[in-house]
Amino acid sequence: MTETTAEALADRVRAGELRLHELEEHAAADVATAARRLLVAETVDADVDVLGEYAFDAAAADANIENMIGAVQVPLGVAGPVAVDGDALSGDRYLPLATTEGALVASINRGCSVLNDAGGATARVTKRGMTRAPVFRVADVAAATALVEWVDDNISELRAAAEATTNHGELVDVTPYVVGNNVYLRFRYDTKDAMGMNMATIATGEACALIEAETDASLVALSGNLCSDKKPAAVNAVEGRGRSVSADVTIPREIVEERLHTTPAAIAEINTRKNLVGSAKAGSLGFNAHVANAVAAMFLATGQDEAQVVEGANAITTAETTPEGDLYCSVSLASLEVGTVGGGTRLPTQAAGLEILGVRGGGDPAGTNADALAEAIAVGALAGELSLLAALGSRHLSSAHADLGR
Known part of the structure:
Protein backbone atom coordinates (compact mmCIF):
# COMPACT_ATOMS: atom_id res chain seq x y z
CA MET A 1 0.00 0.00 0.00
CA THR A 2 1.42 3.37 -1.05
CA GLU A 3 1.89 5.83 1.80
CA THR A 4 -0.42 8.82 1.66
CA THR A 5 -1.58 11.62 3.92
CA ALA A 6 -5.01 12.20 5.36
CA GLU A 7 -5.39 15.40 3.33
CA ALA A 8 -4.47 13.64 0.09
CA LEU A 9 -6.94 10.89 0.82
CA ALA A 10 -9.65 13.44 1.63
CA ASP A 11 -8.93 15.16 -1.70
CA ARG A 12 -9.70 11.95 -3.55
CA VAL A 13 -13.06 11.74 -1.81
CA ARG A 14 -13.79 15.37 -2.68
CA ALA A 15 -12.94 14.62 -6.29
CA GLY A 16 -15.34 11.69 -6.35
CA GLU A 17 -12.59 9.10 -6.85
CA LEU A 18 -13.26 7.31 -3.56
CA ARG A 19 -16.16 6.77 -1.20
CA LEU A 20 -15.86 7.01 2.57
CA HIS A 21 -15.98 3.28 3.15
CA GLU A 22 -13.18 2.59 0.64
CA LEU A 23 -10.42 4.57 2.33
CA GLU A 24 -8.81 1.64 4.20
CA GLU A 25 -8.14 0.05 0.80
CA HIS A 26 -5.81 2.95 -0.07
CA ALA A 27 -4.19 3.93 3.25
CA ALA A 28 -3.47 2.73 6.75
CA ALA A 29 -6.50 2.60 9.02
CA ASP A 30 -5.41 5.54 11.19
CA VAL A 31 -4.83 7.67 8.09
CA ALA A 32 -8.23 6.73 6.69
CA THR A 33 -9.80 7.65 10.03
CA ALA A 34 -8.07 11.04 10.05
CA ALA A 35 -9.19 11.72 6.46
CA ARG A 36 -12.82 11.12 7.39
CA ARG A 37 -12.43 13.50 10.32
CA LEU A 38 -11.22 16.19 7.93
CA LEU A 39 -14.22 15.65 5.67
CA VAL A 40 -16.69 15.71 8.54
CA ALA A 41 -15.10 18.87 9.97
CA GLU A 42 -15.77 20.66 6.69
CA THR A 43 -19.53 20.20 6.99
CA VAL A 44 -20.14 20.69 10.71
CA ASP A 45 -19.55 23.52 13.15
CA ALA A 46 -17.79 21.38 15.72
CA ASP A 47 -14.31 20.50 16.92
CA VAL A 48 -13.84 16.85 15.99
CA ASP A 49 -10.07 16.74 16.56
CA VAL A 50 -10.61 15.37 20.06
CA LEU A 51 -12.14 12.24 18.51
CA GLY A 52 -8.70 11.41 17.15
CA GLU A 53 -7.28 10.96 20.64
CA TYR A 54 -7.48 7.23 21.21
CA ALA A 55 -5.03 4.63 22.43
CA PHE A 56 -5.44 1.79 19.94
CA ASP A 57 -4.58 1.23 16.30
CA ALA A 58 -7.67 1.93 14.19
CA ALA A 59 -7.01 -1.35 12.39
CA ALA A 60 -7.86 -3.14 15.65
CA ALA A 61 -11.42 -1.85 15.37
CA ASP A 62 -11.91 -3.02 11.77
CA ALA A 63 -14.35 -5.76 12.81
CA ASN A 64 -16.26 -3.43 15.13
CA ILE A 65 -16.94 -0.23 13.21
CA GLU A 66 -17.32 1.17 9.70
CA ASN A 67 -16.43 4.67 8.50
CA MET A 68 -14.44 5.26 11.68
CA ILE A 69 -13.58 8.89 12.47
CA GLY A 70 -12.17 8.34 15.96
CA ALA A 71 -13.33 7.13 19.34
CA VAL A 72 -15.57 8.29 22.17
CA GLN A 73 -13.98 7.81 25.56
CA VAL A 74 -16.14 6.90 28.55
CA PRO A 75 -14.72 7.24 32.08
CA ARG A 128 -27.71 -20.87 28.94
CA GLY A 129 -28.73 -20.49 25.34
CA MET A 130 -28.45 -17.94 22.54
CA THR A 131 -31.49 -18.00 20.27
CA ARG A 132 -32.43 -17.28 16.68
CA ALA A 133 -36.04 -17.75 15.53
CA PRO A 134 -36.74 -17.83 11.78
CA VAL A 135 -40.30 -17.54 10.46
CA PHE A 136 -41.61 -19.86 7.74
CA ARG A 137 -44.69 -19.50 5.54
CA VAL A 138 -46.84 -22.60 5.03
CA ALA A 139 -50.18 -23.18 3.32
CA ASP A 140 -52.41 -23.51 6.37
CA VAL A 141 -52.54 -24.74 9.96
CA ALA A 142 -52.48 -28.36 8.84
CA ALA A 143 -49.23 -27.71 7.00
CA ALA A 144 -47.94 -25.86 10.06
CA THR A 145 -48.59 -28.92 12.22
CA ALA A 146 -46.86 -31.11 9.65
CA LEU A 147 -43.79 -28.85 9.73
CA VAL A 148 -43.65 -28.98 13.52
CA GLU A 149 -43.83 -32.78 13.39
CA TRP A 150 -41.07 -32.88 10.77
CA VAL A 151 -38.82 -30.75 12.98
CA ASP A 152 -39.44 -33.03 15.97
CA ASP A 153 -38.65 -36.12 13.87
CA ASN A 154 -35.51 -34.66 12.30
CA ILE A 155 -33.85 -32.80 15.17
CA SER A 156 -30.62 -34.80 14.76
CA GLU A 157 -30.37 -33.80 11.08
CA LEU A 158 -31.02 -30.15 11.96
CA ARG A 159 -28.37 -30.36 14.68
CA ALA A 160 -25.82 -31.76 12.24
CA ALA A 161 -26.52 -29.03 9.68
CA ALA A 162 -26.32 -26.24 12.24
CA GLU A 163 -23.23 -27.50 14.05
CA ALA A 164 -21.33 -28.01 10.80
CA THR A 165 -20.92 -24.22 10.66
CA THR A 166 -19.13 -23.85 14.01
CA ASN A 167 -16.32 -25.44 15.98
CA HIS A 168 -17.82 -24.50 19.32
CA GLY A 169 -21.58 -23.96 19.18
CA GLU A 170 -24.05 -26.71 20.05
CA LEU A 171 -27.75 -26.77 19.15
CA VAL A 172 -29.62 -27.40 22.40
CA ASP A 173 -33.22 -27.46 21.20
CA VAL A 174 -35.76 -26.06 18.73
CA THR A 175 -39.09 -24.77 20.06
CA PRO A 176 -41.93 -24.28 17.53
CA TYR A 177 -44.62 -21.59 17.67
CA VAL A 178 -47.57 -21.64 15.24
CA VAL A 179 -49.60 -18.55 14.32
CA GLY A 180 -51.99 -19.41 11.48
CA ASN A 181 -49.87 -20.13 8.42
CA ASN A 182 -46.72 -18.81 10.16
CA VAL A 183 -44.33 -21.19 11.87
CA TYR A 184 -41.60 -19.75 14.11
CA LEU A 185 -38.79 -22.07 15.15
CA ARG A 186 -36.80 -20.81 18.12
CA PHE A 187 -33.35 -22.40 17.84
CA ARG A 188 -31.33 -22.30 21.08
CA TYR A 189 -27.55 -22.79 21.15
CA ASP A 190 -24.84 -23.23 23.74
CA THR A 191 -22.28 -20.76 22.35
CA LYS A 192 -19.67 -21.33 25.10
CA ASP A 193 -17.61 -18.16 25.77
CA ALA A 194 -18.95 -16.23 22.78
CA MET A 195 -22.05 -14.08 23.08
CA GLY A 196 -22.92 -16.05 19.99
CA MET A 197 -25.43 -14.00 18.01
CA ASN A 198 -23.52 -14.34 14.74
CA MET A 199 -22.79 -17.98 15.47
CA ALA A 200 -26.48 -18.70 16.03
CA THR A 201 -27.50 -16.80 12.90
CA ILE A 202 -25.09 -18.63 10.60
CA ALA A 203 -25.91 -22.03 12.09
CA THR A 204 -29.64 -21.44 11.87
CA GLY A 205 -29.27 -20.38 8.23
CA GLU A 206 -27.91 -23.83 7.40
CA ALA A 207 -30.71 -25.54 9.31
CA CYS A 208 -33.27 -23.43 7.44
CA ALA A 209 -31.79 -24.51 4.11
CA LEU A 210 -32.35 -28.12 5.11
CA ILE A 211 -35.96 -27.40 6.11
CA GLU A 212 -36.70 -25.73 2.78
CA ALA A 213 -35.07 -28.60 0.88
CA GLU A 214 -37.03 -31.29 2.72
CA THR A 215 -40.44 -29.67 3.31
CA ASP A 216 -42.93 -27.38 1.58
CA ALA A 217 -42.20 -24.53 4.02
CA SER A 218 -40.75 -21.26 2.68
CA LEU A 219 -38.36 -19.20 4.77
CA VAL A 220 -39.66 -15.64 5.05
CA ALA A 221 -37.01 -14.22 7.38
CA LEU A 222 -34.06 -15.71 9.21
CA SER A 223 -35.14 -13.67 12.22
CA GLY A 224 -38.85 -13.61 12.96
CA ASN A 225 -38.51 -11.57 16.17
CA LEU A 226 -39.31 -14.49 18.47
CA CYS A 227 -35.57 -14.67 19.18
CA SER A 228 -35.90 -11.88 20.49
CA ASP A 229 -32.90 -9.62 19.99
CA LYS A 230 -32.43 -6.01 21.16
CA LYS A 231 -36.03 -5.27 22.04
CA PRO A 232 -38.25 -5.74 25.10
CA ALA A 233 -39.88 -9.17 24.85
CA ALA A 234 -41.74 -11.35 27.31
CA VAL A 235 -40.31 -14.50 25.70
CA ASN A 236 -36.85 -13.52 26.94
CA ALA A 237 -38.14 -12.61 30.39
CA VAL A 238 -39.79 -16.03 30.70
CA GLU A 239 -37.64 -18.41 28.65
CA GLY A 240 -34.31 -16.59 28.96
CA ARG A 241 -31.71 -15.75 26.33
CA GLY A 242 -27.94 -15.80 26.64
Whole structure:
Protein backbone atom coordinates (compact mmCIF):
# COMPACT_ATOMS: atom_id res chain seq x y z
CA MET A 1 0.00 0.00 0.00
CA THR A 2 1.42 3.37 -1.05
CA GLU A 3 1.89 5.83 1.80
CA THR A 4 -0.42 8.82 1.66
CA THR A 5 -1.58 11.62 3.92
CA ALA A 6 -5.01 12.20 5.36
CA GLU A 7 -5.39 15.40 3.33
CA ALA A 8 -4.47 13.64 0.09
CA LEU A 9 -6.94 10.89 0.82
CA ALA A 10 -9.65 13.44 1.63
CA ASP A 11 -8.93 15.16 -1.70
CA ARG A 12 -9.70 11.95 -3.55
CA VAL A 13 -13.06 11.74 -1.81
CA ARG A 14 -13.79 15.37 -2.68
CA ALA A 15 -12.94 14.62 -6.29
CA GLY A 16 -15.34 11.69 -6.35
CA GLU A 17 -12.59 9.10 -6.85
CA LEU A 18 -13.26 7.31 -3.56
CA ARG A 19 -16.16 6.77 -1.20
CA LEU A 20 -15.86 7.01 2.57
CA HIS A 21 -15.98 3.28 3.15
CA GLU A 22 -13.18 2.59 0.64
CA LEU A 23 -10.42 4.57 2.33
CA GLU A 24 -8.81 1.64 4.20
CA GLU A 25 -8.14 0.05 0.80
CA HIS A 26 -5.81 2.95 -0.07
CA ALA A 27 -4.19 3.93 3.25
CA ALA A 28 -3.47 2.73 6.75
CA ALA A 29 -6.50 2.60 9.02
CA ASP A 30 -5.41 5.54 11.19
CA VAL A 31 -4.83 7.67 8.09
CA ALA A 32 -8.23 6.73 6.69
CA THR A 33 -9.80 7.65 10.03
CA ALA A 34 -8.07 11.04 10.05
CA ALA A 35 -9.19 11.72 6.46
CA ARG A 36 -12.82 11.12 7.39
CA ARG A 37 -12.43 13.50 10.32
CA LEU A 38 -11.22 16.19 7.93
CA LEU A 39 -14.22 15.65 5.67
CA VAL A 40 -16.69 15.71 8.54
CA ALA A 41 -15.10 18.87 9.97
CA GLU A 42 -15.77 20.66 6.69
CA THR A 43 -19.53 20.20 6.99
CA VAL A 44 -20.14 20.69 10.71
CA ASP A 45 -19.55 23.52 13.15
CA ALA A 46 -17.79 21.38 15.72
CA ASP A 47 -14.31 20.50 16.92
CA VAL A 48 -13.84 16.85 15.99
CA ASP A 49 -10.07 16.74 16.56
CA VAL A 50 -10.61 15.37 20.06
CA LEU A 51 -12.14 12.24 18.51
CA GLY A 52 -8.70 11.41 17.15
CA GLU A 53 -7.28 10.96 20.64
CA TYR A 54 -7.48 7.23 21.21
CA ALA A 55 -5.03 4.63 22.43
CA PHE A 56 -5.44 1.79 19.94
CA ASP A 57 -4.58 1.23 16.30
CA ALA A 58 -7.67 1.93 14.19
CA ALA A 59 -7.01 -1.35 12.39
CA ALA A 60 -7.86 -3.14 15.65
CA ALA A 61 -11.42 -1.85 15.37
CA ASP A 62 -11.91 -3.02 11.77
CA ALA A 63 -14.35 -5.76 12.81
CA ASN A 64 -16.26 -3.43 15.13
CA ILE A 65 -16.94 -0.23 13.21
CA GLU A 66 -17.32 1.17 9.70
CA ASN A 67 -16.43 4.67 8.50
CA MET A 68 -14.44 5.26 11.68
CA ILE A 69 -13.58 8.89 12.47
CA GLY A 70 -12.17 8.34 15.96
CA ALA A 71 -13.33 7.13 19.34
CA VAL A 72 -15.57 8.29 22.17
CA GLN A 73 -13.98 7.81 25.56
CA VAL A 74 -16.14 6.90 28.55
CA PRO A 75 -14.72 7.24 32.08
CA LEU A 76 -14.00 3.87 33.68
CA GLY A 77 -14.23 3.26 37.41
CA VAL A 78 -14.25 0.23 39.67
CA ALA A 79 -16.44 -0.87 42.53
CA GLY A 80 -15.24 -3.26 45.17
CA PRO A 81 -13.45 -5.46 45.60
CA VAL A 82 -16.51 -7.54 46.38
CA ALA A 83 -16.54 -11.12 47.64
CA VAL A 84 -18.21 -13.41 45.10
CA ASP A 85 -19.21 -17.02 45.64
CA GLY A 86 -20.08 -18.27 42.16
CA ASP A 87 -19.84 -21.49 40.20
CA ALA A 88 -17.46 -19.84 37.72
CA LEU A 89 -16.25 -16.78 39.64
CA SER A 90 -14.99 -16.75 43.19
CA GLY A 91 -12.98 -14.56 45.51
CA ASP A 92 -12.61 -10.81 45.84
CA ARG A 93 -13.11 -9.01 42.53
CA TYR A 94 -13.14 -5.43 41.32
CA LEU A 95 -16.10 -4.65 39.06
CA PRO A 96 -15.19 -2.43 36.06
CA LEU A 97 -17.89 0.16 35.32
CA ALA A 98 -17.81 2.58 32.38
CA THR A 99 -20.32 5.40 32.73
CA THR A 100 -20.92 9.13 32.55
CA GLU A 101 -23.58 9.02 35.29
CA GLY A 102 -22.18 10.61 38.40
CA ALA A 103 -22.83 8.74 41.68
CA LEU A 104 -23.44 5.39 39.95
CA VAL A 105 -20.06 3.86 40.78
CA ALA A 106 -20.25 5.30 44.30
CA SER A 107 -23.66 3.70 44.80
CA ILE A 108 -22.61 0.28 43.53
CA ASN A 109 -19.40 0.53 45.55
CA ARG A 110 -21.44 1.16 48.71
CA GLY A 111 -23.53 -1.89 47.90
CA CYS A 112 -20.40 -3.98 47.41
CA SER A 113 -19.10 -2.87 50.81
CA VAL A 114 -22.31 -3.97 52.49
CA LEU A 115 -22.23 -7.28 50.63
CA ASN A 116 -18.72 -7.83 52.00
CA ASP A 117 -19.88 -7.05 55.54
CA ALA A 118 -22.51 -9.75 55.08
CA GLY A 119 -19.94 -12.31 53.94
CA GLY A 120 -20.22 -11.71 50.20
CA ALA A 121 -22.78 -12.46 47.50
CA THR A 122 -23.66 -15.81 45.96
CA ALA A 123 -24.22 -16.02 42.19
CA ARG A 124 -25.22 -18.82 39.83
CA VAL A 125 -25.97 -19.13 36.12
CA THR A 126 -29.20 -21.12 35.91
CA LYS A 127 -29.71 -21.39 32.13
CA ARG A 128 -27.71 -20.87 28.94
CA GLY A 129 -28.73 -20.49 25.34
CA MET A 130 -28.45 -17.94 22.54
CA THR A 131 -31.49 -18.00 20.27
CA ARG A 132 -32.43 -17.28 16.68
CA ALA A 133 -36.04 -17.75 15.53
CA PRO A 134 -36.74 -17.83 11.78
CA VAL A 135 -40.30 -17.54 10.46
CA PHE A 136 -41.61 -19.86 7.74
CA ARG A 137 -44.69 -19.50 5.54
CA VAL A 138 -46.84 -22.60 5.03
CA ALA A 139 -50.18 -23.18 3.32
CA ASP A 140 -52.41 -23.51 6.37
CA VAL A 141 -52.54 -24.74 9.96
CA ALA A 142 -52.48 -28.36 8.84
CA ALA A 143 -49.23 -27.71 7.00
CA ALA A 144 -47.94 -25.86 10.06
CA THR A 145 -48.59 -28.92 12.22
CA ALA A 146 -46.86 -31.11 9.65
CA LEU A 147 -43.79 -28.85 9.73
CA VAL A 148 -43.65 -28.98 13.52
CA GLU A 149 -43.83 -32.78 13.39
CA TRP A 150 -41.07 -32.88 10.77
CA VAL A 151 -38.82 -30.75 12.98
CA ASP A 152 -39.44 -33.03 15.97
CA ASP A 153 -38.65 -36.12 13.87
CA ASN A 154 -35.51 -34.66 12.30
CA ILE A 155 -33.85 -32.80 15.17
CA SER A 156 -30.62 -34.80 14.76
CA GLU A 157 -30.37 -33.80 11.08
CA LEU A 158 -31.02 -30.15 11.96
CA ARG A 159 -28.37 -30.36 14.68
CA ALA A 160 -25.82 -31.76 12.24
CA ALA A 161 -26.52 -29.03 9.68
CA ALA A 162 -26.32 -26.24 12.24
CA GLU A 163 -23.23 -27.50 14.05
CA ALA A 164 -21.33 -28.01 10.80
CA THR A 165 -20.92 -24.22 10.66
CA THR A 166 -19.13 -23.85 14.01
CA ASN A 167 -16.32 -25.44 15.98
CA HIS A 168 -17.82 -24.50 19.32
CA GLY A 169 -21.58 -23.96 19.18
CA GLU A 170 -24.05 -26.71 20.05
CA LEU A 171 -27.75 -26.77 19.15
CA VAL A 172 -29.62 -27.40 22.40
CA ASP A 173 -33.22 -27.46 21.20
CA VAL A 174 -35.76 -26.06 18.73
CA THR A 175 -39.09 -24.77 20.06
CA PRO A 176 -41.93 -24.28 17.53
CA TYR A 177 -44.62 -21.59 17.67
CA VAL A 178 -47.57 -21.64 15.24
CA VAL A 179 -49.60 -18.55 14.32
CA GLY A 180 -51.99 -19.41 11.48
CA ASN A 181 -49.87 -20.13 8.42
CA ASN A 182 -46.72 -18.81 10.16
CA VAL A 183 -44.33 -21.19 11.87
CA TYR A 184 -41.60 -19.75 14.11
CA LEU A 185 -38.79 -22.07 15.15
CA ARG A 186 -36.80 -20.81 18.12
CA PHE A 187 -33.35 -22.40 17.84
CA ARG A 188 -31.33 -22.30 21.08
CA TYR A 189 -27.55 -22.79 21.15
CA ASP A 190 -24.84 -23.23 23.74
CA THR A 191 -22.28 -20.76 22.35
CA LYS A 192 -19.67 -21.33 25.10
CA ASP A 193 -17.61 -18.16 25.77
CA ALA A 194 -18.95 -16.23 22.78
CA MET A 195 -22.05 -14.08 23.08
CA GLY A 196 -22.92 -16.05 19.99
CA MET A 197 -25.43 -14.00 18.01
CA ASN A 198 -23.52 -14.34 14.74
CA MET A 199 -22.79 -17.98 15.47
CA ALA A 200 -26.48 -18.70 16.03
CA THR A 201 -27.50 -16.80 12.90
CA ILE A 202 -25.09 -18.63 10.60
CA ALA A 203 -25.91 -22.03 12.09
CA THR A 204 -29.64 -21.44 11.87
CA GLY A 205 -29.27 -20.38 8.23
CA GLU A 206 -27.91 -23.83 7.40
CA ALA A 207 -30.71 -25.54 9.31
CA CYS A 208 -33.27 -23.43 7.44
CA ALA A 209 -31.79 -24.51 4.11
CA LEU A 210 -32.35 -28.12 5.11
CA ILE A 211 -35.96 -27.40 6.11
CA GLU A 212 -36.70 -25.73 2.78
CA ALA A 213 -35.07 -28.60 0.88
CA GLU A 214 -37.03 -31.29 2.72
CA THR A 215 -40.44 -29.67 3.31
CA ASP A 216 -42.93 -27.38 1.58
CA ALA A 217 -42.20 -24.53 4.02
CA SER A 218 -40.75 -21.26 2.68
CA LEU A 219 -38.36 -19.20 4.77
CA VAL A 220 -39.66 -15.64 5.05
CA ALA A 221 -37.01 -14.22 7.38
CA LEU A 222 -34.06 -15.71 9.21
CA SER A 223 -35.14 -13.67 12.22
CA GLY A 224 -38.85 -13.61 12.96
CA ASN A 225 -38.51 -11.57 16.17
CA LEU A 226 -39.31 -14.49 18.47
CA CYS A 227 -35.57 -14.67 19.18
CA SER A 228 -35.90 -11.88 20.49
CA ASP A 229 -32.90 -9.62 19.99
CA LYS A 230 -32.43 -6.01 21.16
CA LYS A 231 -36.03 -5.27 22.04
CA PRO A 232 -38.25 -5.74 25.10
CA ALA A 233 -39.88 -9.17 24.85
CA ALA A 234 -41.74 -11.35 27.31
CA VAL A 235 -40.31 -14.50 25.70
CA ASN A 236 -36.85 -13.52 26.94
CA ALA A 237 -38.14 -12.61 30.39
CA VAL A 238 -39.79 -16.03 30.70
CA GLU A 239 -37.64 -18.41 28.65
CA GLY A 240 -34.31 -16.59 28.96
CA ARG A 241 -31.71 -15.75 26.33
CA GLY A 242 -27.94 -15.80 26.64
CA ARG A 243 -27.42 -16.41 30.35
CA SER A 244 -30.08 -16.50 33.05
CA VAL A 245 -28.24 -15.63 36.26
CA SER A 246 -29.16 -14.89 39.86
CA ALA A 247 -27.29 -13.37 42.80
CA ASP A 248 -28.39 -13.12 46.41
CA VAL A 249 -27.30 -12.25 49.94
CA THR A 250 -28.62 -12.36 53.49
CA ILE A 251 -27.63 -9.25 55.44
CA PRO A 252 -27.86 -9.22 59.26
CA ARG A 253 -30.28 -6.66 60.62
CA GLU A 254 -27.61 -4.73 62.50
CA ILE A 255 -25.57 -4.24 59.31
CA VAL A 256 -28.64 -2.92 57.48
CA GLU A 257 -29.28 -0.45 60.29
CA GLU A 258 -25.66 0.65 60.79
CA ARG A 259 -24.47 0.73 57.18
CA LEU A 260 -27.63 1.51 55.23
CA HIS A 261 -29.45 3.61 57.85
CA THR A 262 -32.75 1.81 57.37
CA THR A 263 -34.33 -1.52 58.30
CA PRO A 264 -34.88 -4.87 56.56
CA ALA A 265 -38.64 -4.33 56.79
CA ALA A 266 -38.41 -0.92 55.12
CA ILE A 267 -36.31 -2.23 52.25
CA ALA A 268 -38.67 -5.18 51.77
CA GLU A 269 -41.71 -2.89 51.68
CA ILE A 270 -40.09 -0.48 49.22
CA ASN A 271 -39.14 -3.35 46.97
CA THR A 272 -42.69 -4.74 46.99
CA ARG A 273 -44.46 -1.44 46.44
CA LYS A 274 -41.91 0.00 43.98
CA ASN A 275 -40.21 -2.82 42.11
CA LEU A 276 -43.10 -5.29 42.07
CA VAL A 277 -46.44 -3.47 42.31
CA GLY A 278 -45.25 -0.26 40.68
CA SER A 279 -43.60 -2.13 37.83
CA ALA A 280 -46.71 -4.26 37.32
CA LYS A 281 -48.91 -1.17 37.13
CA ALA A 282 -46.49 0.34 34.60
CA GLY A 283 -46.60 -2.82 32.48
CA SER A 284 -42.84 -3.21 32.83
CA LEU A 285 -40.93 -6.33 31.78
CA GLY A 286 -38.28 -5.53 34.39
CA PHE A 287 -39.27 -5.61 38.08
CA ASN A 288 -36.27 -3.84 39.54
CA ALA A 289 -34.95 -0.44 40.56
CA HIS A 290 -32.09 0.18 38.12
CA VAL A 291 -30.46 -3.08 37.03
CA ALA A 292 -29.85 -1.56 33.58
CA ASN A 293 -27.33 0.82 35.17
CA ALA A 294 -25.00 -1.95 36.29
CA VAL A 295 -25.54 -3.96 33.12
CA ALA A 296 -24.82 -1.00 30.83
CA ALA A 297 -21.73 0.13 32.74
CA MET A 298 -20.21 -3.35 32.80
CA PHE A 299 -21.18 -3.97 29.15
CA LEU A 300 -19.31 -0.83 28.07
CA ALA A 301 -16.33 -1.72 30.25
CA THR A 302 -15.99 -5.26 28.86
CA GLY A 303 -16.86 -4.89 25.18
CA GLN A 304 -20.39 -6.31 25.12
CA ASP A 305 -23.08 -5.37 22.60
CA GLU A 306 -24.56 -2.30 24.28
CA ALA A 307 -27.93 -2.64 22.52
CA GLN A 308 -28.50 -5.88 24.41
CA VAL A 309 -28.83 -3.94 27.65
CA VAL A 310 -32.52 -4.02 26.65
CA GLU A 311 -32.67 -7.75 27.40
CA GLY A 312 -30.21 -7.47 30.27
CA ALA A 313 -32.69 -5.28 32.15
CA ASN A 314 -35.16 -8.19 32.17
CA ALA A 315 -34.60 -8.65 35.90
CA ILE A 316 -36.59 -9.22 39.07
CA THR A 317 -35.39 -7.96 42.44
CA THR A 318 -36.76 -9.57 45.59
CA ALA A 319 -36.38 -8.48 49.20
CA GLU A 320 -37.84 -10.00 52.35
CA THR A 321 -37.19 -10.23 56.05
CA THR A 322 -36.06 -13.58 57.39
CA PRO A 323 -37.59 -15.20 60.49
CA GLU A 324 -34.56 -13.87 62.39
CA GLY A 325 -35.29 -10.33 61.26
CA ASP A 326 -32.44 -10.11 58.74
CA LEU A 327 -32.71 -8.99 55.11
CA TYR A 328 -32.70 -11.44 52.21
CA CYS A 329 -32.22 -9.77 48.82
CA SER A 330 -31.81 -11.24 45.34
CA VAL A 331 -31.58 -10.19 41.70
CA SER A 332 -32.41 -12.56 38.83
CA LEU A 333 -31.48 -11.49 35.30
CA ALA A 334 -33.39 -13.60 32.78
CA SER A 335 -31.60 -12.72 29.56
CA LEU A 336 -28.04 -11.51 29.98
CA GLU A 337 -26.20 -11.83 26.65
CA VAL A 338 -22.48 -11.77 27.29
CA GLY A 339 -19.25 -13.16 25.91
CA THR A 340 -15.52 -13.03 26.63
CA VAL A 341 -14.35 -13.74 23.08
CA GLY A 342 -15.19 -12.02 19.81
CA GLY A 343 -16.92 -8.72 19.12
CA GLY A 344 -15.89 -5.75 21.21
CA THR A 345 -13.91 -7.92 23.64
CA ARG A 346 -11.01 -7.80 21.17
CA LEU A 347 -10.46 -4.06 21.62
CA PRO A 348 -7.58 -3.35 24.01
CA THR A 349 -9.38 -1.18 26.58
CA GLN A 350 -12.35 -3.55 26.73
CA ALA A 351 -9.99 -6.51 26.99
CA ALA A 352 -8.45 -4.75 29.99
CA GLY A 353 -11.90 -4.59 31.59
CA LEU A 354 -12.22 -8.35 31.20
CA GLU A 355 -8.73 -8.82 32.62
CA ILE A 356 -9.71 -6.85 35.73
CA LEU A 357 -12.26 -9.59 36.33
CA GLY A 358 -9.85 -12.33 35.24
CA VAL A 359 -12.18 -13.58 32.48
CA ARG A 360 -10.58 -12.50 29.21
CA GLY A 361 -10.70 -15.04 26.36
CA GLY A 362 -11.96 -18.58 26.34
CA GLY A 363 -12.55 -20.41 29.59
CA ASP A 364 -11.41 -23.87 30.63
CA PRO A 365 -13.74 -25.63 30.27
CA ALA A 366 -15.32 -23.64 27.45
CA GLY A 367 -18.10 -21.36 28.60
CA THR A 368 -16.86 -20.77 32.12
CA ASN A 369 -15.44 -17.31 31.45
CA ALA A 370 -18.73 -16.06 30.04
CA ASP A 371 -20.49 -17.65 33.03
CA ALA A 372 -18.10 -15.82 35.34
CA LEU A 373 -18.78 -12.51 33.61
CA ALA A 374 -22.52 -13.08 33.98
CA GLU A 375 -22.07 -13.82 37.69
CA ALA A 376 -20.01 -10.65 38.14
CA ILE A 377 -22.66 -8.51 36.45
CA ALA A 378 -25.37 -10.07 38.60
CA VAL A 379 -23.42 -9.23 41.75
CA GLY A 380 -22.91 -5.67 40.52
CA ALA A 381 -26.65 -5.40 39.86
CA LEU A 382 -27.40 -6.76 43.34
CA ALA A 383 -25.08 -4.19 44.92
CA GLY A 384 -26.75 -1.42 42.92
CA GLU A 385 -30.25 -2.53 43.82
CA LEU A 386 -29.39 -2.81 47.51
CA SER A 387 -27.80 0.62 47.59
CA LEU A 388 -30.68 2.37 45.81
CA LEU A 389 -33.39 0.67 47.86
CA ALA A 390 -31.54 1.67 51.02
CA ALA A 391 -31.18 5.27 49.80
CA LEU A 392 -34.94 5.37 49.28
CA GLY A 393 -35.54 3.80 52.68
CA SER A 394 -33.31 6.32 54.46
CA ARG A 395 -34.57 9.14 52.21
CA HIS A 396 -30.99 9.94 51.25
CA LEU A 397 -31.34 9.58 47.47
CA SER A 398 -31.58 13.27 46.57
CA SER A 399 -29.10 14.37 49.23
CA ALA A 400 -26.53 11.82 48.04
CA HIS A 401 -26.68 13.24 44.54
CA ALA A 402 -26.51 16.77 45.90
CA ASP A 403 -23.50 15.96 48.08
CA LEU A 404 -21.66 14.51 45.09
CA GLY A 405 -22.56 17.52 43.01
CA ARG A 406 -24.35 15.48 40.38
